[in-house]
Amino acid sequence: MINNIQFNDRGKLRHFLAIEGLSKELLVHILDTAQSFIHPDHQTIKKIPLLRGKAVMNLFFEPSTRTRTTFEIAAKRLSADVINFNISASSSSKGESLTDMLHNLEAMFCDMFVVRHAASGAAHFIAEHISPHVHVVNAGDGCHEHPTQAMLDALTIRQHKGDFSPLKVAIVGDILHSRVARSLIHALNILGANEVRVIAPKTLIPKDAEQLGVQVHHNLRQGIKNVDVIVMLRLQRERMQSAALLPSAHEFFQTYGLTEDILKFAHPNAIVMHPGPINRGVEIASSVADGKKSVILQQVSNGIAVRMAVMALAMGVPLEESGE
Template identity: 50%
Template sequence: MSIDASATVQKDATGHLRHLITLEGLSREEITALLDLAQFYVREPGDLAARDQSLAGHTVANLFFEPSTRTRVSFELAARRLGAEVVNLDMQSSSRVKGETVLDTIYTLQAMQADILVMRDAEPGLPAYVARFVAPHVCVLNAGEAHLSHPTQGLLDALTVRQLKGDFGALRILIAGDISHSRVARSAWQAFKTLGAGELRMAAPRELMPPPEEFPGVLRFDDIDQAITGVDVIMTLRIQRERMSATDIPDEASYHHSFGITMERMGRANPDAIVMHPGPMNRNVEIASEVADGPWSVIQRQVTNGVAVRMAVLATILRNAQARHSLAS
């Protein structure tokens, strides 16, 4: 299913979010509303976590058919902190490995009264496909789709930038690394573009840069030293080895020398630039440890914001579902 189709299927008849499949097609106002609610849920590390009962009596099923730490745990924490029951299903414990179809798995969970399905899968188009067949009361959230989309990651990245930099219109933002295989790059670009980023740059080795029709309006570089000069935000990406053929995989030492975000290269960015990474990091490959742990790094803030963003998405999706139910009754 195309991105346009994914954007269409996620809205209900009144134009509100029923599912969250992609950030493509969301307005600036819709994204801002999600970020505002997420900010309400943000707490500093060491403080008591935000909690309410927005999802009390509801069941969230996490269906992760690809490995995950940050996204899976943060969705689980987000749902529990909103009062939901949570069921975790991974590839090893799923009947899908026995040949059960995805839709049969979904129908089984629906029969057990799961209300929200959080899905991560390597198959392009699967979240939107499932969203077309779920029962009217069931919502689907995309927790990472192949190389195409990771909407809650895009939102938490945008929240992090907004907290630290304010007006997007004044910013030069660089996304650097394995862009071709990165769903994070695509969702972050959609969020930054919609929020009016002043200048969006992308830098990658030529073999890891997507074709020209992707990411319209972006300034493209194959020289990281040029790309990083004068930027305010640097998002560096992991090499997506699981999505590459053997011939595409770069030599780690050479990659770090040519494209890694190092202390020396940080001297080319603006003095108050911030450095982001979606994790997991390949230290001293795409990013030097001194940078990842240094004063520019906001990587742990991204993780903290991830729980708040997923709380906001869950609460918004369920609120919209309750509004539809009220109209129908």
């Protein structure tokens, strides 16, 4: 049970490492909590004292200014102290082991580590090796999971569609290397979506795809037929070209890029999502990214709210009182 470590003895959330293995009840609780933080005008998010006195450390072994910033904003909205620990500048270059570094950082009275790492399983490894009073949130580990991204996607879908049970969702792009896709597939299945489809060339589909509970499509038009939600993945051009998995960005756009013409195959009320940053004219046409069906910027806003919810819940703070 890879996820047991995510819960404490009383079955409460302690770390947030992966969607796989979590209950529908917990995911709904996270969504409800996140939703409660967002002002009805969608332009502001309350500053609340839920994590006052707590210290959250951003531990980004893989650089990502944007994701780190969303966690920093989320923690500050909860009134936590935030420390950005710059790994490359630190003593990892001094020959110190990862566990020694972690034990040192937790001894500085940090209450939570937000971890991004290029290696799959890194956040689990860290959660296994730290003290009981420290909490870990996975901000992306290799090709494994990016669970807060999946939750912000789920929140965005719920805001537009309400119930998950009748929904058909298509995820398009490099499924093989995408921790975003992997986490979202788990979340959608747990939340009871009717159908999850992945659409990509064979070289970009994991071999065990169907065991993840998805339908595999190689043709975009067929794949998005009648879907309610389309999630376009970012084409990691640097990765693709080096591996010679694809001939060119241009050819990718011809075959798997989302244009207004292609979009007509989806349900008329379909929404278009993307984890960002978008490659205009590579995986998505500008007119679609900026069009009425696009909810891409709403995803960004929901990312703040979802990260606040996950941090607060993993810390075990009493939400009922302060959240209102």
